[in-house]
Amino acid sequence: MGLFYSYPYASRGYFCGMTNQKAVAEKLLQVAAVKLSPAEPFTWASGWKSPIYCDNRKVLSFPFVRDFIKSELCNVIFEAYPDAELLAGVATAGIAWGAMAADQLKLPYAYVRPKPKEHGLGNQIEGNVEKGQKVVVVEDLISTGKSSLQVVDVLRNAGVEVIGMVSIFNYGFDVAKDNFEKAGVPFRSLTNYPSLISLAIEKGQVPADLEPVLLNWSSDPANWKGL
Numbered sequence: 558m559g560l561f562y563s564y565p566y567a568s569r570g571y572f573c574g575m576t577n578q579k580a581v582a583e584k585l586l587q588v589a590a591v592k593l594s595p596a597e598p599f600t601w602a603s604g605w606k607s608p609i610y611c612d613n614r615k616v617l618s619f620p621f622v623r624d625f626i627k628s629e630l631c632n633v634i635f636e637a638y639p640d641a642e643l644l645a646g647v648a649t650a651g652i653a654w655g656a657m658a659a660d661q662l663k664l665p666y667a668y669v670r671p672k673p674k675e676h677g678l679g680n681q682i683e684g685n686v687e688k689g690q691k692v693v694v695v696e697d698l699i700s701t702g703k704s705s706l707q708v709v710d711v712l713r714n715a716g717v718e719v720i721g722m723v724s725i726f727n728y729g730f731d732v733a734k735d736n737f738e739k740a741g742v743p744f745r746s747l748t749n750y751p752s753l754i755s756l757a758i759e760k761g762q763v764p765a766d767l768e769p770v771l772l773n774w775s776s777d778p779a780n781w782k783g784l
Contacts, residue, residue, distance in 0.1 A: 566680050581629055581748040582756045584622045585726065586736055590615040595758055595767055608771055610751065613725050616638035617653055626747065627657045628724055629737045633745050634658060634693055638721045641693045643686065647708050654725065669694075669708045681711055683775040688716030699727035699746065702736040717773055721745065726753075729775045750775050 585590070585591045592599075595608040616623050634641060634642055646655025646668040659666035665682025674680050688694075696705050700721075709719045719742060727733065727746040737744050754771050757763040767784070774781040 577629075578752040581626065581725070582753040583624055584608060585611070585613070585616070585748070585753070586620050586622070586762070588615055588619045588755065590595050591739060591753060592727075593754075593763055595763070595771060595784055597688070598781075604755050606781055606783050607778065608774055608781075608783070609728075609753075611726050613700050616725075623657075626725060627654070627661060629747050630654060630725070631660045631661050633723050633747065634662060637723070637745050638691075638693045638742075640691050641719060642691045643667065643693075645682075645684075645686075645692050645694050645708070645712060647696045647705060650697035651724075654697060658695055660690075665690075668754070669711050671707075672705070683714055683723055686715055686717055690717045691720045692717045694722040696724040697723055697726070699724045699733055699739040699744065701730060702733040702740075706736055706740050706742065709740060723747075726750075728778070730778060731776070733745065 581628070582591075590611065590613050592610045593608060594610070598606040598608050599610045599613045601607055604760050616626055634644070643663060644655050644659040644662070646652040648670045649669055652668045655668060656666055665685065665747060667682055670681050670683065672681065692704070694712070699705055703720060705724075710721070712719050712752055713727065722737075722742055722744040724744065724746045725748070727744075727749050731751045754768060757769055758765050770784060
């Protein structure tokens with residue numbers, strides 16, 4: 558049935574354009590949900606060296622920033638996926654964001670576990686999901702897209718139609734774009750790595766001469782060795 562309801566911000570032009578990527582990036586930096594350390598890069602579980610660490614869970618502890626991010630997620634869902642009939646959060650980081658967005662948009666909600674529960678009913682999808690429903694997946698961040706798209710597979714196997722995915726942040730990796738394209742899943746993100754680096758330089762948090770090195774990381778993260 559789609560998003561057929563009266564939304565209070567619609568008449569004030571809140572849905573005229575996609576979310577302001579720089580404004581979202583500024584909020585993430587403001588609450589230290591994103592940390593930049595090009596001189597002493599972080600090491601991911603994959604072994605990749607990274608000049609950035611993103612933990613959007615921190616935003617949940619800051620009510621006004623949390624409300625801003627929630628509203629921006631709703632804006633994108635409303636604009637990009639007006640036919641959505643259900644939101645599905647990705648466990649665990651996407652659960653809270655999906656639930657808040659579903660509440661504001663007055664849509665049904667479910668979330669998807671990484672694997673079936675080992676006791677009880679053995680559910681992997683928690684919540685009421687009906688075959689044929691048009692679903693938007695809510696994720697906190699997208700790196701390669703592998704784990705996010707595993708959720709899409711679970712939902713598709715349950716007989717629903719995944720019409721898109723929304724995340725707070727993505728690293729802008731080409732491999733993610735390729736993976737989503739192959740899976741036939743359009744996705745939108747509130748902000749991304751290039752926007753964040755641009756803002757960090759603008760605010761003096763990162764020296765301007767490091768911009769080429771930092772942007773090179775997102776183009777070839779597997780082989781990036783740091784400064």
